[in-house]
Amino acid sequence: MDNLDFIQDVDLHRTLTDSIEFIYTIYEQSKNKGQKELYVEETYRVMILYVVSAIEAVFLYIYKARGEKIHYLDYKYIQTLPKEFKYKDKTSSPIVVAVQEKVDRQEYQIGIHDLVNFFKDKKIIKETTATEILELNDTRNTLHFSKPRIKKCDLTQVESALKMLVYVIDRTPKALQNK
Structure with a gap:
């Protein structure tokens, strides 16, 4: 063709x-x-x-x-903070700290x-x-x-x-x- x-x-x-x-x-x-x-x-x-x-x-x-490249954000080394830490109306959800990394999507993921x-x-x-x-x-x-x-x-x-x-x-x- x-x-x-x-x-x-x-x-x-x-x-x-x-x-x-x-x-x-x-x-x-x-x-x-x-x-x-x-x-x-x-x-x-x-x-x-x-x-x-x-x-x-x-x-x-x-x-x-x-x-x-198409990227996505990946979160590594996730650490949950103690239960005393609360966020507004999401008081039952844990708060976490993590390292945010921009990662290239692999071809099979696109x-x-x-x-x-x-x-x-x-x-x-x-x-x-x-x-x-x-x-x-x-x-x-x-x-x-x-x-x-x-x-x-x-x-x-x-x-x-x-x-x-x-x-x-x-x-x-x-x-x-x-x-």
Whole structure:
């Protein structure tokens, strides 16, 4: 896929290309008449899963290529103060003293939510784009069997998701250049 030529990682390029082809294949299959409504909706949900996963992979690629880091605060050497120390309305909670340390998140700890917010804060993506991607991710999360499927998934959402994927892919080379 020519639009993905900015991805130098051969395996990632192949995975994304194959995944996009898979999305197209199941999209075409979902058009078959006589399919149960549930089957069609679940197929749409899988397409959104793949789209959001592709966006996440592209964002992670940008993140790594730019050499930036997402941090979190870690607390070490935590010491609980004696019970006599109280804090306002939290009198039953202990007060602690700790060393606060800024730690780089490991790649396996970084998800779509982290990447979207990081790029939004860095002004690499717009607030509206961030909101749309996180809404797609919310739809993707309904794929978990233990979560209720309150949100319906339809062709309009799939088309919106695919447009977002194209939007992200088209703008990635610029994000890679503007370090």
